[in-house]
Amino acid sequence: DxxxxxxxxxxxxxxxxxxxxxxxxxxxxxxxxxxxxxxxxxxxxxxxxxxxxxxxxxxxxxxxxxxxxxxxxxxxxxxxxxxxxxxxxxxxxxxxxxxxxxxxxxxxxxxxxxxxxxxxxxxxxxxxxxxxxxxxxxxxxxxxxxxxxxxxxxxxxxxxxxxxxxxxxxxxxxxxxxxxxxxxxxxxxxxxxxxxxxxxxxxxxxxxxxxxxxxxxxxxxxxxxxxxxxxxxxxxxxxxxxxxxxxxxxxxxxxxxxxxxxxxxxxxxxxxxxxxxxxxxxxxxxxxxxxxxxxxxxxxxxxxxxxxxxxxxxxxxNGTGDGVGSRHQPAGGAQPVAVDLPEPVKDLPLAKEGLGARKTRFLPLSGKSDGALRELASRYLSWLDEHALSSGDDTDPLLADMAWTAGVGRSHFNHRAGVVFRDAASLREGLRKLETGRQTEPRAPAKVAFAYTGQAGQWAGMGHALYESEPVVRAVLDRCDSVLREAQDDSLLDVLFGQAPGDPNDAARIQPAIYALECALTALWASIGIRPSVVVGHNLGELAAAQAAWMFGLEDGLRFAAARGALIGGLPEVGAQTAALDDLQATLDGIAIAPPSLTLVSSMTGKVVEPGKTLDPAYWRCQASEPTATDRCAETVVDLGVETIVQIGPRTTPASAADNGEAPVVLSCLPGTFVEAVAGAYEAGLPVSFAGLFAGEARRRIALPGYPFQRRRYWIATQNRQ
Known part of the structure; x- marks a missing residue:
């Protein structure tokens, strides 16, 4: 690059x-x-x-x-x-x-x-x-x-x-x-x-x-x-x-x-x-x-x-090492992929063993014009022919090295396409569609908001595939699971993955699990370089939004979510038990809360929290028991000039419901796949750091098709040229 x-x-x-x-x-x-x-x-x-x-x-x-x-x-x-x-x-x-x-x-x-x-x-x-x-x-x-x-x-x-x-x-x-x-x-x-x-x-x-x-x-x-x-x-x-x-x-x-x-x-x-x-x-x-x-x-x-x-x-x-990589060109040595994580989870150990292989990849293609992008797709089809890659085999390491090299070894222009694939056959299909039928529009880097959902729409097994394949997700969830086990002898992993006995919708158990999952998704998006400039959360989701804004630490937020869930689960109707709300506020009194480090839209007012203002325990007491300004939040997000909303949680967020001629692009990795969401982010013009898609792997750079320059002639017109 x-x-x-x-x-x-x-x-x-x-x-x-x-x-x-x-x-x-x-x-x-x-x-x-x-x-x-x-x-x-x-x-x-x-x-x-x-x-x-x-x-x-x-x-x-x-x-x-x-x-x-x-x-x-x-x-x-x-x-x-x-x-x-x-x-x-x-x-x-x-x-x-x-x-x-x-x-x-x-x-x-x-x-x-x-x-x-x-x-x-x-x-x-x-x-x-x-x-x-x-x-x-x-x-x-x-x-x-x-x-x-x-x-x-x-x-x-x-x-x-x-x-x-x-x-x-x-x-x-x-x-x-x-x-x-x-x-x-x-x-x-x-x-x-x-x-x-x-x-x-x-x-x-x-x-x-x-x-x-x-x-x-x-x-x-x-x-x-x-x-x-x-x-x-x-x-x-x-x-x-x-x-x-x-x-x-x-x-x-x-x-x-x-x-x-x-x-x-x-x-x-x-x-x-x-x-x-x-x-x-x-x-x-x-x-x-x-x-x-x-x-x-x-x-x-x-x-x-x-x-x-x-x-x-x-x-x-120079020999080609162990021969893995390009079959016709020398390849770089396989290097462990380093991932840059945000401060709250920066020191968490990333698993190096026991992870499942990633089954889905995406090939990032870009050009300075739509014509260049289409021609590049044609060149990759020829490249697949040259390397005899046409079957449905998803185990060929050359495909992963191809995706890695295209991500870290190429400049990324404004006409973009992310071709998601599982094997050579699906890659060919995506490239042919791009080559012959798809019109791309140039995209500039966009202002990003993360929108966090509350309790609802969860399902047994949510996040399990990411836990199995993504070391960043596993690191955050394992840490939260350890903290919760020490506090109340309960496993949020069992709750998330549908392995816990009892009511799967019990707020006392599901709320800390959803909070942990949303924090893990925040870290996962950060690992590919996509971090929000605006955060907004609905009900429980506002806790994860506040943690993303560094208002409190990962573990403190988890304890808060557990206390909040216990309160919500024990109330016959919201706001009915003042004593329970007092207990929740007392829990928060023991947590150091800082002003948000980025723009936070309050779910209570639907407005931006003033810079330097701390949302004290009294705010969170009301937030747990009173109705939220969902529609106003969505309007504020759009008014802030947000062009891309990343959904964090198990269901569509209210913020994505903004419906006008300039509605933001909405991305979500649940219930879909993270790779598909990242491909969408790439096409939306976001600056993707591709290392996060290969965390825990060792990849090598290989020879790929060159850029298809759309040439123009600039020779001077000479007189009497022979």
Missing amino acids: PDRLRGSRTGIYAGIGTSEYRDLMTTTDYGISYLGTAPSMAVGRIAFHLGLEGPTVPVELNCASSLVALHHAVAGLQRGEVNMALVGGASAILSTGIIREMADLGMLSRTGACRTFDASADGFARGEGCGIIVLKRLAEAKADGDRIWGVIRGSAVNQNGASAGPTVPNGPVQERVIEEALSRAGVSPSDVDYLEAHGSASELGDTIEVQSAAAVYGKGRKADHALLIGSVKTNIGHLEPAAGVAGLIKVILAMNQGVIPRHLHFRDPNPNLEWDRLPVRVTSEATDWPVHPDRPPFAAVSAFGISGTNAHVVVEG
Whole structure:
């Protein structure tokens, strides 16, 4: 999620080439825009849009640019200048002038093919492209559960110096840059399996590069373990400032796939090299990556600039751990999910064992337009096809990892859809509906009220499914059950789950149980980052609303609910026994009551409780015995600008009955499922913290479909463009 990088010490190191776009602007009425074309602005604008506060470093060293940029990024990470680095390069062919100059210098192939290492090599073919990689310190990447594609073991950069000419390669200097990179990597030359060569397809350059590589990498190498070499330039052309990062990406992908792509156009080996005597072999066919049971795979990447700069990087492959996660992409290590809870329940221990598996998930999808959202649904359908996920099996951990990654690893825009599913088949059904039929409206973050119900509408087993699967709910209910058992030797869990003997509607038993359940639901919603700015409660529900506003602690509220229930259960009619009400007030006299910490709508007046005002025991005495202003409460909630009401309790709250053209969205996880309610909250624009949906689990981030950008063309209109 790029939004999480805002304000971070993330640096940008980019290989940048010639200013062809600026040259084009001279042929238009736009003039030259320094803010749009200067190399420093290229990296600066990226930092501006992403909110990054690390160094921004443009590197212009011809063909070595992006690999030198990587070298500087590694150094920045090692020195602690940055905690993350975006490294790469880009190349676009925008004018014919540079092409003519390169052709005049004999650099370009007349046949338009890059025949590196071949006898017919006559120069390179220019290519276009962009490549970006993300670097972090290895220990931090592991701790953060990042998907690690590979490890930069060492890098080095040097300069040809006084060679035969400013553009002529220097073999001994190339050997030294390789040796320095290997030394920093702590890797033996004979352990490197593959070299991604610079491979500019010039007779002299190819000859010197192969000889230099063989001189270093041939040391101690067994005859049956030749150094494999190739160059991505034969496949995609020469990307110039992006050539180094293109080669690195090829190497990383090859390591992860276990296959080195074919090096093209290699038929007749360069006659200037004694191939039979060299410990190297060109990968002229797709080649399996050598497997070593005692060590990981190693590779190296070279990039040599026409100005004499030499760069070399040694890379270690990274396995996919236990293989759980994406079947085709490396996955991050499984990490225990941490949940942020509100203060009253922050220190409650969360169960790590004995919980049932969550049977329902939801996939959050979002876009900046309805079209982007629909296209994203299509991409996920294709992703399911690629991973052969189509059955009704709900045990595949890849589906849970998918939902986790989509939640914590993506930005969330205002066009939203929450696809609730139990298995791959139901996920496909939901995605197809979104792809073809559902129109979404943009949603902005909304003002939220929690509305708490009183005693009525309860049923045997309410909350049981949440107790079995949600550690937050279990922690709160277990704590309340323990307190009640000590006080009156009764189990509120038995009452909630329909296992207690006697009248299930006995107020003395059901009221503390409902209070505990509502406090557990409040904590559960808080665990996904949804907390109210307004609370309102009906009858008994006002106790849980007051606890949510931190007017008293969880346990004090439970004792109050138990005393209130005993009073209500013992009265032939409300208000009939003054003595019983006196006892209730006496119970409250022993509880420290604070002013509400957020907006509380009084059930007695239907108005907002004034800031700083404490609802004393006398208020709660009346609240237990007199009629409440239910309709007025609902009107006040709407008047406060509430756009989303979360129902807390076993039935629909009166506050949800507000009926006008701007009625709030109403959400409830009982009697439905919590996941369905969270999906509704997500679609309503609420900022969901997805960790709460995975509390008690260990999940990993995996590769998912990229965002479907709805592209627009912004190229300048040039005059006399050829």
